[in-house]
Amino acid sequence: MDQRRYRDPERLDGLPALANFIGEDSEAEIFRRFSRLGARNLLYLQSIVGDLERQLNVFDKYDAENAAGNLALRQTARTYSYFRTIASTGRGHVQDGISKQHARERIALHEQITIAIKEYREALIQEQQLLSFKNPAPRPLSTFQRYFFGGETDETVLEGPDEHILDDPRDLVALASLDNDRLSGFLRNNFGWCFRSFEGSTWDVLGGKSNHTRLHIFEDNTIKS
Numbered sequence: 001m002d003q004r005r006y007r008d009p010e011r012l013d014g015l016p017a018l019a020n021f022i023g024e025d026s027e028a029e030i031f032r033r034f035s036r037l038g039a040r041n042l043l044y045l046q047s048i049v050g051d052l053e054r055q056l057n058v059f060d061k062y063d064a065e066n067a068a069g070n071l072a073l074r075q076t077a078r079t080y081s082y083f084r085t086i087a088s089t090g091r092g093h094v095q096d097g098i099s100k101q102h103a104r105e106r107i108a109l110h111e112q113i114t115i116a117i118k119e120y121r122e123a124l125i126q127e128q129q130l131l132s133f134k135n136p137a138p139r140p141l142s143t144f145q146r147y148f149f150g151g152e153t154d155e156t157v158l159e160g161p162d163e164h165i166l167d168d169p170r171d172l173v174a175l176a177s178l179d180n181d182r183l184s185g186f187l188r189n190n191f192g193w194c195f196r197s198f199e200g201s202t203w204d205v206l207g208g209k210s211n212h213t214r215l216h217i218f219e220d221n222t223i224k225s
Contacts, residue, residue, distance in 0.1 A: 008020060013157060014157060014158060014159075015158065017157060018147075018148075018157050018158065021147055026175070026176040027140040027143075027174070027176050028140065028143070028144055028147075029174065029175040029176055030136045030140065030141065030144050030172055030173070030174055030175075031165075031172065031173055031175070032165055032171055032172060032173075033130060033133070033171045033172060033173045034171065035170075035171055036171075038123075038127055038130070041123060042120075042123055042124065042127060045116070045119060045120040045123055046120065048116050048120070049113075049116050049117055049120050052109065052112055052113045052116055053113075055109055056109060056113065059105075059106055059109065063076075063077065070098065072086075072098045073098050076098065076103070083103055083106070083107070084103075084107060086098060086100060086102075086103040087100060087103035087104045087106075087107045130173065133173040133174065133175065134173070134174055134177065135169060135170065135172055135173065135174065136169070136172055136173075136174040137174065140174065140176075141169065141172070141174075144166070145166060148166060
């Protein structure tokens, strides 16, 4: 069977055609996981949060060592609104260890921590969710690969750096989860051609032969109906 990619007359070969191919079947929603970049990003964010933690520890140690006989400084540890008031109004004195600059530095650090820890934890949650996505099953991946590499002269549907998106199957995720019961798997793997759609193919009326061969894909709900 000719595995050349069907040329859609309404869309340019490339991102428009590939997006249409993916949109026709949820099983074709296969994308890069970018595992190494995700890990690197978490390490960067972890380092940033760790550095902020170190700065906070330095401030805490200083305050603990200078709190004796300093009611204002001890009060800032108990009443954060008082601490913010000092930072904004300048109440307090340098000799008391509670100057406006002293308070402002700590308030600025707290604000940085709020932003950094939120970004870091959101990235952790996203990575955890991504880990629940499975690699593409062999059949959907094979179909996607045949379309991706099946140009008229064996060119990929995308070029440049994007032509390598399928290089590492371990770094791919399938957004659609296949029904893993044995009957569905057996039908998909052995009788998928019974459920394929010929929409979009062009035919030579006289010769009775297809001018273009299209990769036919089908969704699970087709065989369940």
